[in-house]
Amino acid sequence: MRVFAYDVQSIHSFLFESLEFKAIAGASLLIDRFDEAMKKTASEQIKCLFAGGGTGLFVVRGENSKLRKLFEEKKKEYLYDHPVACVEFEFDDRSINTDDYPIWFRCKGLKESGDFPKIYSRVALELEKEKQRIAENLTQERVLSHPCPLCGNREKDSSYPYNDDYICKACYLKIRESSQIEDRKVTFNLDLISKRGKETRKSEEKTEEGYIGVVYGDGNSLGNVYQKMNTSEEFSTFSLQLRKHLQSAIEESAKIVDHYAVPLRGGDDFLMILPPAQIIQVLEILERQLEPLRTEKSITFSFGLAVLPKTVPLKFIFQIVEALQDEAKHERSQYSRETNEHYAAFRFIDKPFFGEVRDKKKKLQYGAGMTTRELFAIHQKVQGLMAQKVTKGVMSKLQQIFVESENRAFTLNSFYFLSRNTEIPKTKIRDFVTDEISKQRFGTLEDVFLFQESFGEGESDG
Numbered sequence: 001m002r003v004f005a006y007d008v009q010s011i012h013s014f015l016f017e018s019l020e021f022k023a024i025a026g027a028s029l030l031i032d033r034f035d036e037a038m039k040k041t042a043s044e045q046i047k048c049l050f051a052g053g054g055t056g057l058f059v060v061r062g063e064n065s066k067l068r069k070l071f072e073e074k075k076k077e078y079l080y081d082h083p084v085a086c087v088e089f090e091f092d093d094r095s096i097n098t099d100d101y102p103i104w105f106r107c108k109g110l111k112e113s114g115d116f117p118k119i120y121s122r123v124a125l126e127l128e129k130e131k132q133r134i135a136e137n138l139t140q141e142r143v144l145s146h147p148c149p150l151c152g153n154r155e156k157d158s159s160y161p162y163n164d165d166y167i168c169k170a171c172y173l174k175i176r177e178s179s180q181i182e183d184r185k186v187t188f189n190l191d192l193i194s195k196r197g198k199e200t201r202k203s204e205e206k207t208e209e210g211y212i213g214v215v216y217g218d219g220n221s222l223g224n225v226y227q228k229m230n231t232s233e234e235f236s237t238f239s240l241q242l243r244k245h246l247q248s249a250i251e252e253s254a255k256i257v258d259h260y261a262v263p264l265r266g267g268d269d270f271l272m273i274l275p276p277a278q279i280i281q282v283l284e285i286l287e288r289q290l291e292p293l294r295t296e297k298s299i300t301f302s303f304g305l306a307v308l309p310k311t312v313p314l315k316f317i318f319q320i321v322e323a324l325q326d327e328a329k330h331e332r333s334q335y336s337r338e339t340n341e342h343y344a345a346f347r348f349i350d351k352p353f354f355g356e357v358r359d360k361k362k363k364l365q366y367g368a369g370m371t372t373r374e375l376f377a378i379h380q381k382v383q384g385l386m387a388q389k390v391t392k393g394v395m396s397k398l399q400q401i402f403v404e405s406e407n408r409a410f411t412l413n414s415f416y417f418l419s420r421n422t423e424i425p426k427t428k429i430r431d432f433v434t435d436e437i438s439k440q441r442f443g444t445l446e447d448v449f450l451f452q453e454s455f456g457e458g459e460s461d462g
């Protein structure tokens, strides 16, 4: 049996290399088109097990010159010069020896399982090697004489004019592709999605910035799921199901917003840009929609969520939500016994500020990972606090006490402060300060509070 597989090299850099929003959405479509075109190569001899999210897996009977040739053609047509790792090898399952595989690819109980986990492991290993080889060759810096203004990665080309300038062919193809997106709710105009916070609206600052909400979701440990499968049919059916599920979850959650965008949609991950006010609600709907995957297949997701000014370049926005998602995944890995939960990390960034955000004593951490249940609880808690006269001023004083006092002193100081300045019942204050604050969640509590104050329901809106 002959196996052919491909994987788009650093897919995120293909998606996010351009500064233009349109090009980012177009790039995501190009990946889809490429996968679709590869799927269509299927025939009697060529069986497509899976193609989606920039990866594909095929089983070939007999001579394979046709598939390889089509692959090269389609790659050039849809992805231009972007590298795609591809491997092809004869698979002989009689001579399988797992010792050759790096530890993270070895499947447990390989001997008892069907052929598929063996193929999957081998493909993953071969692709990884190939990608490393490509990456090594790419490290030599190219010096460009006229870099493309959108991506800066290629020479601009006078055949492709764009806004009084020229751009490279890759950026051109991406932007052209984005014109295919037809949905009155899907937009490339961040002004349509973004909303100003209530605070900025009141103040007289000259530059009133709009904010956007960003959700980056990714399936947890899907490799483990794949490795439990016994046949290639199981694998392709599941991949398709997962994609459909994700797609309908996104569409369902988008029903509550006026405009949104999905610049990235992979096999098991997606990036969604939406109006800030609905971000928590959208997460709730996403979760509800993904519930069958969780209960039936034990598939959970990690989410990075951020509300931030729309002026932050998308490339950085992606890095921020990616880092938040890492926090969520990290937290998940700490509690192996509770793996059947979704995890999330949330940040409200009201000024473009990058870098690690911790106070000097490393006590205050923003964007900490937690289960989505905990995040929803904080959100609810915040609404309760606001009703109990906890204001922005109270919150900022509380933060100061938190940073400056030792744990025991904090409990005392905050108790007196909160009982004098708010309407939180005294019996609840102790629980509040010990519970919410001790678990490294004060930063998130503060972020959610400021977010809720700017975008929450009630008061002025519109």
Ligand SMILES: [Zn+2]
Pocket: 018, 148, 149, 150, 151, 152, 153, 154, 167, 168, 169, 170, 171, 172
């Ligand atoms: Zn370019």
